[in-house]
Amino acid sequence: xxxxxxxxxxxxxxxxxxxxxxxxxxxxxxxxxxxxxxxxxxxxxxxxxxxxxxxxxxxxxxxxxxxxxxxxxxxxxxxxxxxxxxxxxxxxxxxxxxxxxxxxxxxxxxxxxxxxxxxxxxxxxxxxxxxxxxxxxxxxxxxxxxxxxxxxxxxxxxxxxxxxxxxxxxxxxxxxxxxxxxxxxxxxxxxxxxxxxxxxxxxxxxxxxxxxxxxxxxxxxxxxxxxxxxxxxxxxxxxxxxxxxxxxxxxxxxxxxxx
Amino acid sequence: xxxxxxxxxxxxxxxxxxxxxxxxxxxxxxxxxxxxxxxxxxxxxxxxxxxxxxxxxxxxxxxxxxxxxxxxxxxxxxxxxxxxxxxxxxxxxxxxxxxxxxxxxxxxxxxxxxxxxxxxxxxxxxxxxxxxxxxxxxxxxxxxxxxxxxxxxxxxxxxxxxxxxxxxxxxxxxxxxxxxxxxxxxxxxxxxxxxxxxxxxxxxxxxxxxxxxxxxxxxxxxxxxxxxxxxxxxxxxxxxxxxxxxxxxxxxxxxxxxxxxxxxxxxxxxxxxxxxxxxxxxxxxxxxxxxxxxxxxxxxxxxxxxxxxxxxxxxxxxxxxxxxxxxxxxxxxxxxxxxxxxxxxxxxxxxxxxxx
Amino acid sequence: xxxxxxxxxxxxxxxxxxxxxxxxxxxxxxxxxxxxxxxxxxxxxxxxxxxxx
Numbered sequence: 304x305x306x307x308x309x310x311x312x313x314x315x316x317x318x319x320x321x322x323x324x325x326x327x328x329x330x331x332x333x334x335x336x337x338x339x340x341x342x343x344x345x346x347x348x349x350x351x352x353x354x355x356x357x358x359x360x361x362x363x364x365x366x367x368x369x370x371x372x373x374x375x376x377x378x379x380x381x382x383x384x385x386x387x388x389x390x391x392x393x394x395x396x397x398x399x400x401x402x403x404x405x406x407x408x409x410x411x412x413x414x415x416x417x418x419x420x421x422x423x424x425x426x427x428x429x430x431x432x433x434x435x436x437x438x439x440x441x442x443x444x445x446x447x448x449x450x451x452x453x454x455x456x457x458x459x460x461x462x463x464x465x466x467x468x469x470x471x472x473x474x475x476x477x478x479x480x481x482x483x484x485x486x487x488x489x490x491x492x493x494x495x496x497x498x499x500x501x502x503x504x505x506x507x508x509x510x511x512x513x514x515x516x517x518x519x520x521x522x523x524x525x526x527x528x529x530x531x532x533x534x535x536x537x538x539x540x541x542x543x544x545x546x547x548x549x550x551x552x553x554x555x556x557x558x559x560x561x562x
Numbered sequence: 563x564x565x566x567x568x569x570x571x572x573x574x575x576x577x578x579x580x581x582x583x584x585x586x587x588x589x590x591x592x593x594x595x596x597x598x599x600x601x602x603x604x605x606x607x608x609x610x611x612x613x614x615x616x617x618x619x620x621x622x623x624x625x626x627x628x629x630x631x632x633x634x635x636x637x638x639x640x641x642x643x644x645x646x647x648x649x650x651x652x653x654x655x656x657x658x659x660x661x662x663x664x665x666x667x668x669x670x671x672x673x674x675x676x677x678x679x680x681x682x683x684x685x686x687x688x689x690x691x692x693x694x695x696x697x698x699x700x701x702x703x704x705x706x707x708x709x710x711x712x713x714x715x716x717x718x719x720x721x722x723x724x725x726x727x728x729x730x731x732x733x734x735x736x737x738x739x740x741x742x743x744x745x746x747x748x749x750x751x752x753x754x755x756x757x758x759x760x761x762x763x764x765x766x767x768x769x770x771x772x773x774x775x776x777x778x779x780x781x782x783x784x785x786x787x788x789x790x791x792x793x794x795x796x797x798x799x800x801x802x803x804x805x806x807x808x809x810x811x812x813x814x815x816x817x818x819x820x821x822x823x824x825x826x827x828x829x830x831x832x833x834x835x836x837x838x839x840x841x842x843x844x845x846x847x848x849x850x851x852x853x854x855x856x857x858x859x860x861x862x863x864x865x866x867x868x869x870x871x872x873x874x875x876x877x878x879x880x881x882x883x884x885x886x887x888x889x890x891x892x893x894x895x896x897x898x899x900x901x902x903x904x905x906x907x908x909x910x911x912x913x914x915x916x917x918x
Numbered sequence: 919x920x921x922x923x924x925x926x927x928x929x930x931x932x933x934x935x936x937x938x939x940x941x942x943x944x945x946x947x948x949x950x951x952x953x954x955x956x957x958x959x960x961x962x963x964x965x966x967x968x969x970x971x
Contacts, residue, residue: 313967320966321953332961336938341960358764363631364775373773379762381634382775383627384657390624391631395762397615398587398637402764420627423620497921497954538920 324352330374335442337537339527340369342494343436346504347407348376354511359403361395363388367409368442386417389424392431403514405432411441414450414476421476428485428519432510435477435524439548440532450474453551458532473551477524481557487519489558493526495541499554518560526552565746572712572738573598575745576642576668579713581608583720584753586637587615589628593644594680595736596670600642612753622647626654626667633663634774636761638720638754642668644736645686646677648694655729656695659791660776664723666716667701668732670739673899681899682736682822687876690733691850698788700795701731702802703849705820709743711847717748722802724758726794733849735872737822737901795851804847805856809835813842815915816860818881819870820846822901827870829904834911841911849877857884866890866915870907873897890915921958924948 326348334340351360357378364372366385373380383391388406396404413421413435424431440458441447448458448465451473455464465473481489488510492503503525510521526548528540535543570578577599580588590600600618608614615632619625625641632639643651648669658665671686673679688694690703702722706712712734719730757763765771778784809831810816819827824845834841844860846853861867866889869878875893882891894910896902928944941959943949951968 313969315967315969318967318969320951320968321956322965323956323962327962334960336960338960341962342958345960345962358766361635361762361764370777373771373775377765377771379765379771380773380775381631381762382661382773382777383630384653387623387627387630387654390619390627391634393617393624394587394589394615394628394631394639395635397617398632398635398639399763419620420624423624495958497957500957541920 324349326352326357326377328375328377332375333371334368335531337528337530337540338368339438339494339525340436342500343434343503343525343527344369344372344375346494346500347434347507350504350507350511351376351378354508356403356511359401361399361402361404363392363395363404363406365406365408365412367412369407369409369436370443372407386412386415387420388412389417389420389429389431389433393424393427393429396429396431400430403511405434407434408436409442410435410437410439410449410451414474418476422479422483425480425520425522426483426485428487430514430517430519432514432521432523434507435522436527437524437552438527438529438532439473440529442529442532446532451476451552453547475552477522477552477557480522485519486522486558487560488513488521490522490556491524491526491552491554493544493554495528495544513560524552526554565748567744567746569742570709570745571598571740571742572706572709572734573670573740574602575709575713576716576732577602577606578747579716580640581606581612581614582748582750583717584612584638584751585614585640585716585720586753587617587628587632587639589617589619589625589632589639589641591619591622591625591643591647593622593647595672595682595739596642596644596668598739599668612750614753622650623654626651626658629665629667630654630658630661630663633658633665634661634762636758636763640666640668642670644670644672645674648686648689652695655701656697656699657776658729659695659699659701660697661774662727663729663774664720664727665729666719666723666732667729668734671733671735673897679899680736682901683873683897683899684735684821684823684871684895685873685876685897686733687849687871687873690731691852691880699791700850701729702726702798703731703733705733705847705849706738707821707824707845709738709741709745712738713745713747717751726798728794728798733821735822736899799851802848803851803853803855805853806845806847808843808845810842810844810860812840813863814840814865815842815911816864816867817841817843817870817907817911818846818857818867818877819843820849820877823870823872823895826902826904827907830907830911833904833908837908839908839911839916852880852884854880854884857881858886858888861885861888864889866892868907868911868914869893870902871895872900872902921954923952923954924950927955
């Protein structure tokens with residue numbers, strides 16, 4: 304029979320398997336239940352902790368659900384205007400080249416209003432990391448259509464489903480960026496299962512290390528869910544994401560450095 | 563150390579002065595009539611000498627956001643453009659003011675509205691002094707009237723910007739940007755190594771994290787913040803007014819003009835006096851803060867004022883407010899890129915006040 | 919629930935202060951300390967200790 308050990312015996316530092324990193328502040332996250340942002344924030348914080356980057360890191364937060372990202376990670380932050388984060392990050396990295404500079408953006412920020420800033424920063428090969436959370440919808444403003452919304456997908460501004468004839472096809476920004484010589488490492492991941500969380504963490508770690516090489520821009524797209532915007536439960540949304548988002552936005556590396 | 567004497571265009575003087583003032587970063591985009599600024603900087607290549615970053619951005623929008631990023635790191639950063647490009651920058655400027663960041667924005671004004679002309683105008687006064695972007699904020703606005711001032715005001719702008727943690731605008735025009743004059747350039751200043759305590763430079767264990775943002779969803783806090791900005795602007799109004807007077811001691815009519823119009827009006831004052839009209843000129847150097855008090859004082863001594871600007875009449879409203887009804891105030895100015903002549907100003911003065 | 923390989927975690931019938939049914943170890947004796955739950959939790963609320971008995 305299993306002997307139930309006293310709690311005091313178990314909770315000791317040497318028995319620790321997993322604990323949320325101290326880079327995450329004590330502030331309670333404001334995201335909807337099941338939202339991928341929480342997981343993405345946490346693994347980003349873990350990499351900053353594990354690679355010892357707290358005093359090097361300067362993050363640029365977007366406009367979108369993660370606008371208050373600066374409440375949750377204990378590093379220096381700059382809040383950028385909608386879509387402009389890559390331009391802000393360009394200046395930071397050019398003026399403080401030894402720092403670890405990254406942006407964290409949603410699909411509206413990166414692929415709608417910020418298209419020019421994203422493409423040009425990557426084209427110039429700015430030595431920054433761009434984290435792109437793609438959930439095919441505008442969460443913070445109430446669930447409107449995004450450039451990455453799938454054909455036929457319903458949103459508050461495409462109530463009958465996205466009609467490609469009048470609204471265009473979804474924009475595969477990551478694919479476009481991968482074609483630019485200035486981009487160095489481009490990959491698409493997710494954080495909805497432990498295995499994928501591990502892969503994404505590995506990608507972020509690689510990007511943090513690559514930044515020191517000054518070889519170009521790293522872009523990590525994280526295909527994620529939006530239970531509120533998609534009007535599903537968290538579990539349903541992850542399943543829907545696997546069945547619908549992944550075929551359109553397949554996971555994997557789009558561009559890796561030649562070893 | 564000696565100042566260096568050169569013959570330069572206004573635009574070139576701004577660029578050279580920026581290098582000498584130890585500016586850390588310039589982010590710009592070509593637009594007539596100020597493209598010489600970025601061209602000069604690219605050719606001078608200060609990355610080799612002072613380490614200054616010079617970057618041609620993909621748009622004026624990107625450029626102002628690069629300025630935001632650089633300013634938030636506590637660096638001396640600037641951008642330049644002309645009227646349509648300055649319109650594009652308004653979102654970024656509002657963010658910079660809302661995050662209380664120091665920077666310099668130079669507007670070499672051209673005729674508008676819309677794509678307009680490429681010749682000089684002064685029709686961006688409202689945009690520069692009354693906001694331009696959204697929200698309750700003000701830029702400190704300096705109006706150079708010579709190539710020398712184009713050079714001198716760069717250092718002054720950064721001094722004011724860092725003193726008050728506020729963006730500063732140099733409101734020039736196409737004539738001053740393009741004309742060549744003698745200019746005495748200051749010796750090279752080293753780029754500053756000091757880091758403001760509010761800047762984002764990577765959080766060391768010795769301090770809390772710095773967050774540069776202009777967002778606050780708590781309206782009570784946001785009101786307090788707006789009050790703080792208001793107090794700052796009132797302090798600027800108290801302490802930073804700058805202007806120049808020309809023959810105002812015995813003037814019976816006052817011309818109020820800045821920039822190129824002020825140079826025209828200097829001649830107009832002479833021409834008027836030759837005709838027996840005692841005119842004087844007050845040249846505001848700071849358009850914000852406006853020399854309200856001095857104009858109000860002069861309103862007690864003169865019979866009327868004429869605001870001379872290359873526009874449909876923008877600064878005239880501030881003159882009217884300053885005069886507060888004591889004496890009549892009129893406006894005269896050519897538009898569409900045409901530069902006023904001194905004779906026209908005298909004719910206008912006569913027709914408005916003397917019925918001649 | 920979905921990520922837990924042993925069926926340790928379930929959603930509580932009660933709600934917490936934020937009004938949500940929270941995750942809790944419904945069958946703690948099944949837990950093998952793999953930390954899958956902690957890794958995938960969006961709110962980062964789970965800390966995992968493991969000891970030999």
